[in-house]
Amino acid sequence: MRVLLTGATGLLGFELLKLLISEGHEARCLVRTDSPNVSRLDGEGAEILRGDAADEEALCRALRGADALLHVAGIEYAPSVVGAARRAGLERLVVVGSTSAHSSFEFRSAPKKRMEGVVRASGLDWTIVRPTMIYGSERDKNVHRLLRFLDRSPVFPIFGPGTNLWQPVYHEDCARGVYEALVRPAAAGRSYDLPGASPLPYATLVETAARALGREPRLVRLSLGPIRRALLLAETLRLPLPIKSEQVLRLREDKAYPHDEARRDLDYAPRPFERGVALEVARLREVGLVKPKIL
Template identity: 25%
Template sequence: MNKIDKRSKLVLTGAAGLVGQNLIVELKAQGHTNLVAIDKHEYNLGILHQLHPDVQVIHADLAEGGRWTDAFAGAACVVQLHAQITGKHTELFTRNNIDATKRVLDAIDQHNVPYLVHISSSVVVSVADDDYTNTKKSQERLVVESGIPHCVLRPTLMFGWFDPKHLGWLSRFMAKTPVFPIPGDGRYMRQPLYERDFCRCIVRCIETQPEGHIYDVVGDTRIDYVDIIKTIKQAKGLRTLIVHIPYGLFHFLLRLYAMFSGKPPFTADQLKALTAGDEFHGIDTQKVFGFCQTPFADAIKESYCDPRYSSIVLRR
């Protein structure tokens, strides 16, 4: 295993997203000082720059060629975080998960960057069949077949600071509405992964550079969707009424909402994935990376009640 100095240059693609924002907090907390953040989302990149003026930020679309590739010169490691997660059109997923990745891999090869940490997703081993799943499978395959020394991390559904979607959106929605709808009985088992715990895994991979390893990183708490909602409600001290809606009606309402929203916070495809019945089996983070995961209730409280970053929300 190679090891890198904490002053070594690290390049993060898709750095202004959920994982990237949390990863920069964690990297700096662990003493890393030479960080380059690349992202095409101007508003989110602005948040990153405001929070971390010491980090070099580059506003660039990775699916297009440009001077952003120069930033890879002299890098000890690239962390590939960029991903299209939601969207209405296949072309968006192809452009941002496949085309952009090809350009990043070319830049790594051109500048002889010795190591890549690729952030994949648990969906690549799930039963889901949608644009996100299929393009993430292709993206991971590109990395594995690239010949670049690398490791792959496959996280499950994540939550934490800065989250504009998923549990973050549900948390904010619950605070605004007197009634919170749940599809069916809500007994859909989830294994949510706390973002800060996942970032600790990434930092360990950056520092030790295990070659060719694939890590399935799963939240070690198995909890039903309805109980996640109740945990958020309790952590925030809310009095919101939780109401169960028949699955078919819930699905219809999501499709109807998507007709009027360019970026629906929760889609019919995500509802299907929620109820697909996947159960993931991941690594023991204590044995592999040397730390125990944060208890779920504590992680929820820190995510949505901690004054440091809980009020900062990214745009989608």
């Protein structure tokens, strides 16, 4: 298959690029002209075209001769992606969304649902895949930071009781799920959640990550109420903040999802967090981002 891939320089897209090539497909990557990460694609055997996923014309040009579009760069670009795919007479479109489409917080779910609607109404041979939080290397923006913090600090603050559920997915497992969604005809016209193997309470996730590093931090539970009130006050005063008060509320929300449909149609079988995080620790040690193992 000749596949146009967006987001190839990112965490998930890069794994997908490697999978496409290793499975014998032709990959063409659409990369922003100002991407600081284009050199990551050197030597991977893909054709590189410059352009933005928000630019329907650029997408349309990039789609010439392609059989499928694997859009990883963000479901917010669905209007230009769908517009270009229709104009190009494309046969197959796979779009990566997010399980935050299931959030009970409208500010998270409504934009994702709206964009999913654009894909569903496209009239194309579409599939939507929704990862949970993706982890698995120094490129992830969450577990990698958690591990580096745990590596340095004997104390770890937990906002709230730490009982809310998380189900992060290892980047290679997520990529395999997305890839199978692209190549299996049964996936056309369907949406799939792609979470990790099973849900974990947040405190257990932190303890599991710490164990993988060989550390035993003291978990200090901080009440969410005062933090949220302080953030609300700061927002009223228009102070710049790293996190919104709504996001603090969302920390209480369970992010656990079954994956029966992906297992049935895609043979989706993600690894447990304990195994994935051990691999990530090994990788971070290899690149010197966490301390060597104490023997």
